[in-house]
Amino acid sequence: MKLFQQLLVAPAALGLLAPVAATAAELNLDGVNKYASEEQVTSISQFSDVKPTDWAYQALSNLIERYGCVAGYPNGTYKGGKAMTRFEAAALLNACLDRVTEVTDELKKLMTEFEKELAILKGRVDGLEAKVGELEANQFSTTTKLKGIATMVLGGGSNTGFGDDVTMNYDVRLNFDTSFTGKDLLRTTLRSGNFADSAFSNGNTALEVAFQEDAGVGGGVDVVGINRLFYQFPVGDGVTATFGAKVRQDDMLAMWPSVYPSDTILDLFTYAGARGTYSLNLGAGVGLWYQKEGFSVSANFVSNEASSEDSTIGVGEAYTFTTQVGYAGKNFGAALAYTYSDFAELGGVYANNMGLSGYWQPSDASWVPSISAGFGYGKSNLAVLDDSWSWMVGIQWADAFIKGNALGMAIGSAGQVGLGAGLGTGGIWFDGAESTIAYELFYKFQVTDNISVTPAFFYIENSGASDTVGGLLKTTFKF
Structure with a gap:
């Protein structure tokens, strides 16, 4: 130098x-x-x-x-x-x-x-x-990004209605996200799976990952279908519009009032504790939300002539109208929501559902877990649905024992009603039952940035029926 x-x-x-x-x-x-x-x-x-x-x-x-x-x-x-x-x-x-x-x-x-x-x-x-x-x-496209997730589940349970056999199933989702302006989103999702013939397809043991686009035993098994097709774009300062031929209720909400993991085990714990309000109805829909400085207001309509992805009474909602007011801060959030559900298949049956849900999470991973909780209440002109309720509490530790891994558990009740002959078979949850409580416990091993392995245990106390006990091993690949 x-x-x-x-x-x-x-x-x-x-x-x-x-x-x-x-x-x-x-x-x-x-x-x-x-x-x-x-x-x-x-x-x-x-x-x-x-x-x-x-x-x-x-x-x-x-x-x-x-x-x-x-x-x-x-x-x-x-x-x-x-x-x-x-x-x-x-x-x-x-x-x-x-x-x-x-x-x-x-x-x-x-x-x-x-x-x-x-x-x-x-x-x-x-x-x-x-x-x-x-x-x-x-390059694949100048405007489109491909993201995929493939999941395989090995597991089984007692008193599931499908026997005590161990089963292995899969779910595959391919998301094509397209943006034309950098601020809009056209999402097309292809999805396939084979959960329909297993104990994990519906009812109280349904898994969050189970592919349930088509109802009925054997329906939709190994068939690739369009699971999402919607367009989302800004229409003003803080205002976002969404419409689609296949869009789900939560795709059109400004916030989701829970941080309990989206890859949870039982489907019961994916509804923020208010299963009737956040029914995740899937079909043709349109919605608007306004969001500023954490506060948000959302409204959407979803029409669904086929069976809903989830139903509290075993038959699909013809349509739902949902409104939500919420706040999502850095460490906490809460939302109050209302959903009107119409059940055309039951001949003029409708339900009014309300849900209050919230969460808190620490700024950094520590021995203190994140906490999510929610409560739902509904009234209907059908006597068996009147005064229905649901609730859940879920906690999760990030970086549990090893950085990147997670430990979580949840408890709650679905408030789901199992109707009699001619009205569907929605499951084993009865209004007013003494012990319709479900539990789950999982530990997720983050093997790599794109691969995780999650062993899990679940237990369901059933009023008037035998309890359900089960376990599974879930492997997830993201790409």
Whole structure:
């Protein structure tokens, strides 16, 4: 570095290399990219740590005014006193070369001194440009991203209605997310699975991951179908509109009032404790929400001529209308929601459902878990549905025992009604029962960023029937 130090006394060289020290501690062989990302300045007065008495003040001022290739930091500092490596010096020298119109003797000496480093940098830049070109030529789409999740479940349980046999099932979802403006979203989801013939397809032992697009034993098994097709876009300050031929109730809510994991075990615990209110009705729908500074108001309508993804009484809702008012802060949130449900298959039966749900979570992972809880209440013109209720409490420890892993458990009651002959077989939950309580416990091993393995146990106390005990091993792949 002797020549480099000697050349610093020459005005032209000094002016050229003054910005070298500005990012010395930050830059390495990839310094060109880092330098390009720094804040460009137009006047030396923008640097709070550069004074007229500094030895490089005039040279730096000339460089800013003549070449405009000086970069600073977002906090308005230059940090000119830090040490640097040869590659860092070459990176910044290379960044200024394109702006220099006069090649002086001092500059020629600098280019000779750093000839090797400049050649390496040029090779790396050329290589990156070639890779970018190859990616652009072979990319799937300029507007669409593909995300997928594949899940396999090995498990079984007693008194499930399907015997005590162990079963293995799968669910696969492929999301095609398209944006035309950078602020909108067109989502198309392909989904398939084979849970329909297993104990985990419906009723009290239904799993969150179970594919239930088509009702009935054997319906939809191993058939790929469109599970989502909707378009979401902003229509004003804080206002978002959604419409689709296949959209779910929660796709059109500004917030979800629970942080109990979306990959929970029993489907019962995915409704924020208010199963009638957050019925997750799936069909053609339209909705609006307004959101600002954490506060939100949502309203949506979903029409569904087929069976609902979930039903509290064993038959699908013809349509639902849902409104929600909520607040989602950094560590906590809560929402009050109302849903009107119409059950055309029961001949004029309707239900009014209300739900109050909320959550709290620590800022950082610790021995203190996140807590989610919710309560739902409903009234109907059908006597067996009148004064129905549901509730749940779920807790989860992030980074449990090992960073990336999670431990969780939940308890709750679905308030689901099992109707008699001719009205469907919604399950074993009865209004007014003494002990229709479900429990689950799981531990998720995060094997890699994209693979997790989750052993789980569940237990259901059934009033008037035998209790259900089961376990499973769930493996999830995300890509």
